[in-house]
Amino acid sequence: MTTIRQRRVGKGTEAAEDQPSEETNVKPDGKILPDPPGRKVWNILSITVGGIVAISLGLLTSVYVATLHENDLWFSNIKEVEREISFRTECGLYYSYYKQMIQAASIQQGLHGLVYDNKTESVRTINILERMNVYQEVFLSILYRILPIQQYLEPVYFYIYTLFGLQAVYVIALYVTSWLLSGTWLSGLLAACWYITNRVDTTRVEFTIPLRENWALPFFAVQIAAITYLLRTHLQPAQQRLTLMAVFIATFLFSLTWQFNQFMMLIQALALFILDCLDMLPTAKVTWLYIIQISGLLLVCVLQFFNSMILGSLLISFNISVLIARTIQKNLKKGGLLNRLGKLILHVLLVLCLTLLINKFIKKILNLESDEHIFKFLKAKFGFGATRDFDANLYLCEEAFGLLPLNTFSRLSSTLLFYVYGFVLFLLTVAAVIVAFRNLSGSDQVHFKEKKEEYTVTLKPDAAYSLVHTVLFGCLALSTMRMKYLWTSHMCVFASFGLCSTEVWKLILKCLHLYTSQRTQVIRYSIPIITLLYISFKFWPGIMDELSELREFYDPDTVELMNWIKSNTPNTAVFAGSMQLLAGVKLCTGRTLTNHPHYEDKNLRERTKQIYQIYAKRSPGDVHGILRSFGTDYVILEDSICYERRHSRGCRLRDLLDVANGHIMDGLGENEPDLKPSLYPRFCEEIKKNLPSYTMHFTRVFQNKTFHVYKLAKHK
Numbered sequence: 001m002t003t004i005r006q007r008r009v010g011k012g013t014e015a016a017e018d019q020p021s022e023e024t025n026v027k028p029d030g031k032i033l034p035d036p037p038g039r040k041v042w043n044i045l046s047i048t049v050g051g052i053v054a055i056s057l058g059l060l061t062s063v064y065v066a067t068l069h070e071n072d073l074w075f076s077n078i079k080e081v082e083r084e085i086s087f088r089t090e091c092g093l094y095y096s097y098y099k100q101m102i103q104a105a106s107i108q109q110g111l112h113g114l115v116y117d118n119k120t121e122s123v124r125t126i127n128i129l130e131r132m133n134v135y136q137e138v139f140l141s142i143l144y145r146i147l148p149i150q151q152y153l154e155p156v157y158f159y160i161y162t163l164f165g166l167q168a169v170y171v172i173a174l175y176v177t178s179w180l181l182s183g184t185w186l187s188g189l190l191a192a193c194w195y196i197t198n199r200v201d202t203t204r205v206e207f208t209i210p211l212r213e214n215w216a217l218p219f220f221a222v223q224i225a226a227i228t229y230l231l232r233t234h235l236q237p238a239q240q241r242l243t244l245m246a247v248f249i250a251t252f253l254f255s256l257t258w259q260f261n262q263f264m265m266l267i268q269a270l271a272l273f274i275l276d277c278l279d280m281l282p283t284a285k286v287t288w289l290y291i292i293q294i295s296g297l298l299l300v301c302v303l304q305f306f307n308s309m310i311l312g313s314l315l316i317s318f319n320i321s322v323l324i325a326r327t328i329q330k331n332l333k334k335g336g337l338l339n340r341l342g343k344l345i346l347h348v349l350l351v352l353c354l355t356l357l358i359n360k361f362i363k364k365i366l367n368l369e370s371d372e373h374i375f376k377f378l379k380a381k382f383g384f385g386a387t388r389d390f391d392a393n394l395y396l397c398e399e400a401f402g403l404l405p406l407n408t409f410s411r412l413s414s415t416l417l418f419y420v421y422g423f424v425l426f427l428l429t430v431a432a433v434i435v436a437f438r439n440l441s442g443s444d445q446v447h448f449k450e451k452k453e454e455y456t457v458t459l460k461p462d463a464a465y466s467l468v469h470t471v472l473f474g475c476l477a478l479s480t481m482r483m484k485y486l487w488t489s490h491m492c493v494f495a496s497f498g499l500c501s502t503e504v505w506k507l508i509l510k511c512l513h514l515y516t517s518q519r520t521q522v523i524r525y526s527i528p529i530i531t532l533l534y535i536s537f538k539f540w541p542g543i544m545d546e547l548s549e550l551r552e553f554y555d556p557d558t559v560e561l562m563n564w565i566k567s568n569t570p571n572t573a574v575f576a577g578s579m580q581l582l583a584g585v586k587l588c589t590g591r592t593l594t595n596h597p598h599y600e601d602k603n604l605r606e607r608t609k610q611i612y613q614i615y616a617k618r619s620p621g622d623v624h625g626i627l628r629s630f631g632t633d634y635v636i637l638e639d640s641i642c643y644e645r646r647h648s649r650g651c652r653l654r655d656l657l658d659v660a661n662g663h664i665m666d667g668l669g670e671n672e673p674d675l676k677p678s679l680y681p682r683f684c685e686e687i688k689k690n691l692p693s694y695t696m697h698f699t700r701v702f703q704n705k706t707f708h709v710y711k712l713a714k715h716k
Contacts (some may be wrong), residue, residue: 026237050185054175057192058168064196066164068546069206073553075160081562082553083156084588090597091210093120093583095159096305097134101141102155110141119592120606122574122631130305132598133259163209164217170203170489173221178493178500180228181462187500190528194492197415201408204487216258217485218332223250224469224490230285231461244288251296256303259600260312263374264486265293268474269318271468273351276346279333279439280432283326290319306676309600310629312368314359316426321354337441344440357582369602377401381479390609390660391599397651400482408484412491421491424498427507428459428467435459457507463497470494499528557706560587561636562704564709569634576611576627577636594630609660615641616657617678620687624697629713634701638710642684654682 017659070076073086080453087095095116104110108470114128128134144150144158154159174195175188195202205214226246229235235243255261272289277283280554294316301310310316325347326332332343362368376392381401387393412418434457454465459467477487498504505523509515565575566589575585576594584599614635627635644652655665663678664671680686685695702709 028262028669043104045611046185050179050188053185053189054172054179054192055168057175057189057196058092058170058172061171061192061196062164064166064543064547065167065199065203065206066161069160069164069209071547071549072207072551074551075553078553079559080156081559082555085555085558085562085584086553087210087584087587088208089580089583091208091583092587093596093598094132094134094137094210094212096583096587097128097132098137098141098159099587101138102144107142107145111138114138115699117399118351119360119584119590120596121607122592122594124603127305128288129303130307131601133212133257133304135303136257137210139553160209162215163205166215167203167205170218170221173218173225174489174493177221177225177228177466180225180232180495181466181493181497182500183502184500184524186525186528187496189497190496190532192494193532193535194417194496195489197535198412198417198488198492198541201411201484202492203485212258213259213485216254216261217489219250219254220264220486221489223247223254226250227289227465228462230289231281231465235349244292247289248292248296251292252299255296255300259309259598261300262297262315265297266313266315266318267472268469269293269315269322271465271472273322274468275461275464277332277347277575278436280435280459281461285461287323287651290322291598294319308366308368309370312359312363312366312371314355317362318351318355320358321351324354325350335442337437340440340442370600372602373599373605386459388659390656393607393656393659394653397647397656401480404481404484412488415539416531417491417495419532421495424495425467425470427504428463428701429471431459431507432464432467435464448500458503463501463503466490466494468499499531500524557704558584560704561702561707561709565589565591568701573633574631575636576614576630576632578612578638578641579608581636581638592631594627594632612653612657613683615654615682615684616661617663617680617682618661619680620683620694620697623683624712624715628714632712635698635710635712637684637687637710639706639708642682 023504062341073083073657075083075086078086084092084099100113101107101110102536104113114127114134117128118125118127121127129138140159140162141155144155149158164443171192175185175192177188178191179185179188181187202212203214203217208214226243230240230243230247251265255265258264269290272281272286276283276286297310297313297316301307304310328345328350329343333340333689335343373389373391373395374389376389377395380387380389380392409418412421455631470487473483473487473490477484502520502524505520506515509520509523562584565573565585569591571590572592574592574594577585579595579597579599582595585591586593586596593605595611599605599608607630611630613623613626614637640646641653644654647653649655649665649667651670657674658665658678659675661678662675666682687698688708690700697713697715698710699713700708701711
């Protein structure tokens with residue numbers, strides 16, 4: 001917990017920058033006194049030890065997740081096709097571009113193949129670098145080609161070890177953030193231990209290695225650490241410039257590696273906006289952060305060949321709106337409480353209106369519809385009307401996009417993380433409310449009195465940012481389970497910081513009339529150490545058991561399918577099927593696809609819905625015509641989709657297709673009154689009967705217990 005000193009009424013937010021920190025020796029004129037020689041040596045020793053511990057924990061985390069991955073799949077012993085199949089769904093698609101670049105005759109030819117790709121979507125040539133965030137695969141493949149490591153390290157190991165190495169960066173960044181907030185590296189140690197012991201809820205890197213978030217979140221954590229340092233007081237100009245550069249680089253890399261970057265940074269921008277409105281952050285630094293977000297995103301836009309989805313992002317519209325509104329309302333932070341509240345309400349309304357107008361204008365100019373499925377999903381999710389939109393329902397029915405399960409909190413509580421987090425969150429929220437009220441009212445009278453001593457409740461800028469950040473990302477995680485990894489990792493930082501913070505314990509002891517400086521220091525160090533001992537004794541045996549548990553990859557049906565495709569179909573063959581399976585087909589066989597899991601394109605979404613008619617109630621002639629319109633030579637049907645039981649009625653893929661087509665769903669249960677029975681049976685079931693109306697269009701050429709492959713007749 002940090003302090004932000006009360007500004008006098010009529011002074012700008014930069015006033016806080018000129019106030020000395022409570023932890024620093026200062027002269028009456030505000031100049032900082034140098035530390036005594038003994039203190040300086042102790043600080044150097046502490047930083048050295050803390051740095052060594054941080055690096056050691058980061059490396060241990062990398063080795064830990066790499067070992068779990070090896071033990072779970074026996075990755076070093078399985079065949080190459082099995083390794084590639086283990087990269088499920090969109091992970092396989094992303095890795096396929098790394099493989100493509102590695103296998104290209106030259107780097108130039110590999111890049112040309114990505115910019116003019118005609119194998120990811122049949123009968124279309126698309127720019128992969130514009131459509132997808134795969135620059136990391138490009139960079140890694142070039143690095144592998146130019147380094148003298150080909151004889152010692154297979155391409156797949158270079159790839160996965162890089163991702164596991166980024167976990168070290170992630171843990172070190174969390175460690176440093178907690179250390180900066182609390183002032184002791186013991187806090188960083190506790191944050192890292194909580195991250196590891198709550199691995200199920202803090203990361204999924206060991207089984208979804210190429211997923212975009214596993215590339216992006218380490219850079220996001222570095223960015224948060226840099227922002228935490230930037231918000232400290234008494235930074236020298238050179239320090240501030242270097243920190244801003246670090247924030248920019250981390251923001252750029254985060255934006256470059258994940259297509260959902262704009263939504264995460266929009267939440268971050270909202271946190272900055274709230275704190276700036278409440279006069280809890282220096283306005284100059286907030287402005288720099290807005291500019292960095294915009295410039296980082298625009299640079300990514302240029303690298304992605306002016307991707308229109310980036311230009312039409314809400315983040316850019318919001319940040320521009322805030323800067324414009326601030327220019328219009330120059331006296332926003334002057335006046336009494338009611339005056340300030342009135343101005344604040346007008347300011348929020350002005351920013352909201354400008355954001356919507358600018359965003360609508362940009363989307364109108366660019367004719368942008370790439371992200372409309374996200375807003376349809378959000379509209380349906382939060383109860384703003386039911387929808388029959390296939391894409392929105394596809395998201396709504398996935399568990400990952402549902403509410404955060406309650407058992408998450410029981411797991412987090414078993415390590416004491418959630419209990420400590422809730423305790424610290426409550427205390428800092430109360431402190432933030434008091435500080436915000438004082439800032440808005442221009443009053444210095446909100447304080448505790450203890451034996452003629454006044455204690456003013458304070459909250460430093462970095463702690464204030466961390467508080468609002470965790471609250472907003474907590475709301476995101478509660479509403480969408482897939483986003484919990486953004487919250488739980490910061491939860492480790494926030495809880496450990498609160499447990500090791502001098503200011504938090506000082507506030508508690510002052511309220512209980514038990515405060516002494518010595519008692520504060522004892523509690524500040526003893527409770528975290530006791531917590532670390534508890535975590536070690538309780539979870540170390542479980543971690544050892546987990547590391548000794550050996551499994552093996554086993555998916556013979558998919559292996560058989562991929563081997564058959566490679567051996568029995570031409571290299572130019574076009575395959576249709578589920579987008580998850582087709583990502584594996586591209587990676588393992590190099591065949592052309594009709595559709596794939598990267599869903600951020602309107603034409604692809606419409607194409608996928610058409611391809612999925614193979615699981616709907618449609619005539620064989622209709623299905624054949626649809627598939628041939630996309631150049632399909634072979635279609636793969638999966639029993640796990642055709643006879644799906646994983647989802648309940650109404651959320652099975654076949655149900656979504658029936659509703660979208662206006663047909664009654666299968667099975668017992670209610671149907672909407674305007675739905676009609678289909679004139680045709682379900683295609684994926686009926687085709688297996690080999691009726692003449694089907695065999696004239698489709699010939700079965702492969703089948704096993706899971707998959708059925710049909711070759712399409714090429715009618716003139």
